[in-house]
Amino acid sequence: MLGKTRDTLLTVEGKRMALILTNEDVEQVLTMKDCVSVVEEAFIDLGRGQGVNIPRTDVLIPSARSAGLTYYPKIMAGATRRSGVFALRINSDLWADATERMVRVSIESEAQNKFCALVLLYSIDTCELLAICHSGFIQRMRVGATGGIGAKYLARKDAATVGLIGSSWQAGAQLLALREVRNITQVKVYSPNRERRTSFAEEMSKILGVQVRPVDTARECVRNVDIVDLATSAREPVIDGKWLEEGVHVHCIQPMELDNETFLRSNVVVSNVRPFGSTGEYPYIQVFNMGEVSRERQNIPGTPHLSVNWDNTPGLSELILGQVEGRTADKQITLHLNNVGVGIQFAAVGAKVYELAKEKGVGKEIPREWLLQAVQG
Template identity: 40%
Template sequence: MAKERDSVTVLNNAEVENLLDMRTCLEAMEEAYRDLGLNHAINRPRSHTYFPTQSKKWPGFNYRFKSQEGGIEKFGVWALRITSDMAGFAMLPGGIKRRKLMPAAAGNRYVGLIFLFDMETTELLAVIQDSFIQKMRVGATSGVGVKCLAREDSHVVGLFGSGWQAGAHLEAICLLRDTKEVRVYSPTPEHRRQFADEMGKKLSINIRAVDRPEEAVRGCDIVMAATATVDAVFDGNLLERGMHVGCIVASDKTQKRRELDDAGVAKCDVVIVTSREQAVYDEQPDIYGAVQKGILTWDRIGELSELVSGKVSGRQNGSQITLFNNNVGMGIQFAAIGAKVLELAEKSGVGRKIPLDWFLEETSP
């Protein structure tokens, strides 16, 4: 990406949202994972660091610093994504436990930033708020899993979740498969009804809010969980032949979470994850835990980069149950989408400019 610059571009979420669409994100994620599989990209595993003292303002919540980074040769950029969080759990009606981040910053806001660096000049290129990219890159990554693993004749989608991640996931699925019916379940009735109404109008598809988890599984071609849950969202014994299953909970050692139970994992014929290394490092219960219990073996678990680059096989026939566990965010995702966003911003003149000199020093670090 090297070219002579004298400024750093700063972009907020609203500007990014006006520049970025799901189709662009899907293309960027597929490129990123193909390049990772072909050794043209590098990723550093995600780090979650918790400070042990609980917040006085938010009892039960702890400070957490998250970072992930990666670079892609094709785009010439290195991305560092950081969040400074107040993290913990909240209880929903019915005793359902979910992850929650508190708006602890000024004005009840959050802190999440992406730093893009030029890998040739080493200079800082951009500072980008991360929230909208976060939503889109998770949905697009799960979308790549759908593209590679779901049957071509998949028409019925069961969706768990009614928040922003669920919306991004559904948008990606609808771009990739001829979706004719969606059944959405979340624990709060008004949330799932509102989601069905709003997303049905946005995507011009039939979305039905259902009252029981099993209704979002039985008879579906794709079952997608896009939630902030702690515990499994449905009984895995309900999975049927030919289904594709997706989930996104990225557990760590401190906050153990999962969306798919052991019974569901055991029924899957093809298992793909974003990162085996992260599953081990964080001792994630749905993957690492399944291996420890003898439900899975590591040689049966492929990575998305291996799948996209042709190093491992995906679905072999229409009766297999396939699983893509989108088990961690990766730095290469932010490098790929960040590079696309910066390119679009520069073409359209969007964003604020601050002097590059502020970020350069004359002595060696």
């Protein structure tokens, strides 16, 4: 993926710089078209043994700052040979445990930038730290793109209408990605806040150039559509599986948005990757919990209400490479659990961002020499 950039790195003389790329920088260069393309390649590479993925690692540490605050970093990492990049995504968040579940607490900040989540991009050819990127926009795009790839391989070929639950920044990315893989002609959107879903619909109508219509209930939203897309932060089901119509493709960002009925009615269920071990009810994440934070209060998806056999849920790589069967009939219901971040997504998207940023001269520079040392330690 580094293409020309890779050669340049190896041959150019003189001072080389590492980039710091803000969300604004990333937004300026990265299109959803490119993003869907490189993320799909990454899943193909992973399936072919040309990529490697490190399970998400969550760490829970009671903060000494005050009771009920938990420091909660998350690490994801992965690489593909094609991208030429090893990526490490590090979220650094505080969660307040005062309410029924933890919520993120912002860093006190003199400016509006209050969250610390970074993607480090290393060259697998030269070992250099190529760039330190804000994670936010990459995060939005890689989740969106992955939803799009699920739909590309699972939705009916003629799928054209979408019922979207959720009106967040992330929900918008889902629509951008679906448009890359299907000829989307109509979208309904529901979220509990009327004002928010209305302004979302207006904004997305303009961006997409297709009608995005706010509706008053989730039930109405998923009626008579080809794709049901759940993109909320809800921790309880947002639809009733009985509402699903034959032939629909369902996508969710986290399984907690689903009820059991949705699982039971789905003919095909695919996750992003196979679990890495049989270590619990949700074996996608390694958790190192120093304190007393209960599982329910963690942001770790728990799905005790769902009768899912995680060990038998294949990953996108297998679906794309035809190693598992996808949709085999128009009336089937398909389900994509876009439920856990995969390090290779950051490698693929990060490499593309880096390539484009170098091409276009975007980003702040710091001397590479600052990040290198004379000893191996």
